[in-house]
Amino acid sequence: MHAARLRRLPPGTWTALAWCAGIAYSFAVDIRLPGEVEPFRPLKVTHLMAAHWWTLAAATALALAGSVLLRRRPLPALTLLLAGSVLEAMALNSTEITFAQFLAAQVALAYIAATRERRAAFAAVGLTLGTLAGYALARLLLGYYIGTSTQLTVALTAAIAWLAGNWLRQNHERAAAVHAQAVTAERLRIARELHDSVAHSIGIIAIQSGAAKMVIGTRPAEARAALDAIETSSRETLSGLRRMLGALRQAGPVTAAPAPGLADLEGLAATTAAAGVQVDLRWQGPRCPLPAEIDRSAFRIVQEAVTNVVRHSGARRCLVSIEHTDRDLAIEIVDSGRGGHPAGAGAGYGLLGMRERVGLLDGDFTAGPRPGGGFRVAARLPVEAR
Known part of the structure; x- marks a missing residue:
């Protein structure tokens, strides 16, 4: 004190x-x-x-x-x-x-x-x-x-005082730069989380609303179920948006709510199935805890790829394979839909976001049409070094 x-x-x-x-x-x-x-x-x-x-x-x-x-x-x-x-x-x-x-x-x-x-x-x-x-x-x-010797001594101490002050200023600037980089990195992470979460939810809402529109006159029970799914998904998305926007409004360091991981894939599959696309999960290797950044990025890659299947492929089913070894984590999402680029001729923010996530973790990423039809997304994230 x-x-x-x-x-x-x-x-x-x-x-x-x-x-x-x-x-x-x-x-x-x-x-x-x-x-x-x-x-x-x-x-x-x-x-x-x-x-x-x-x-x-x-x-x-x-x-x-x-x-x-x-x-x-x-x-x-x-x-x-x-x-x-x-x-x-x-x-x-x-x-x-x-x-x-x-x-x-x-x-x-x-x-x-x-x-x-x-x-x-x-x-x-x-x-x-x-x-x-x-x-x-x-x-x-x-x-x-x-007094020549005294003058020289005083000049030397003055130079030392200046050097000490300059060293303090440089340390402060360095700390401020590190802090600014940390805040920027965290805000970019929240922006990626926001894109992935909203893109998936909006895709599900679009599919469910289209289905409800088609059957509202002939099968009201199915239309009601679709509207219930839309309500649930929109409420969850709005809640996540409020948390993230509240964090972005903070003047200091930003801390968002805990992001989901591979343990939440079952819930993702259930939500996607309600939108009319069946997700088959295939696990290989031990399901042991992963580093937080790998666990979070792996889930977001699967979520974005499944969202592309729902929105662009026209397929009714996709396969998600996850293989965990001592060295890396391999992820593959394939479907038998129309194939081609999910975002048309452009690169698409979804694929760019997945590629960026994998690049930040020093992994490998590929995405493209399958020779026999459909689309394939594959990522390999190194685990051993972490």
Whole structure:
């Protein structure tokens, strides 16, 4: 909970705290412990004159103003923080800008590199290193000493701060890209499920409505049974549509209802038989659990192929063969109907969807007319690698 509260603090709070820590360090280094050698300092903080105190107050005002602007105007805010660092160094009569005096600017630099686009990040690091170089050059031109080693160390830490911020930004972008790809893949999966489910249900409804129309005057009982099947199929389809569309409306990751698998083939055969096409199921090999993506894709392939039989072939019967071995799962759907392409001259979304499913699982897919008449759909999905 405490870590979450810290993450919610605005970035300007951290730069203000870093500035205060740098000021506190400037006072703390004047404290000499017993036995400690008196270090050489051009001017102690406790010996500052009034003008120096006013300069230090102006530096603090600039730093706090930059902290307030950091989130909304990062580059101008960094400029104010750098100006504050320069004024603090001048107030303390430093031969260089020390790490403590530059700490707030480095925090701002890391924030800009982590949260802003690459152009702004490069501008920020250039402005930071340029300030260090400009301060040292100005002292040299005025005939003053400079602390070369300290300046180089501060420049190195500034570069490290920029690299750390840039690394955080890249990680965030990578995570966002992975998340977007996952959401897109899930939405495409739902779109395929939607197509397969609706295409099958609409095919069944079309056949049943045609049958009801033909016998409504002579065999009302059969017409009533067909209308009951239409009602059941349409209600199931509408329920599935509501679930899927509700999931697609979500702003975050999409999770649809569990998709059917090969265990639901008996129900599919019963529904198809009610539409006038008998589905003969033939199982070979053990009926052991399969990986979820293979189980789901196998069912959808059978469903789409059977839907094509109902809608396009004119056959009254089709054979669905499923063979499960240790290496793969083989699926074959054949009928003795008119043959030819189920979607006419085009490829058809149904066959494209089946081919795409099989391709995603590194399997083999074939579909086409049979030499003796009818149509054949075959798929082989590798199981061993999964």
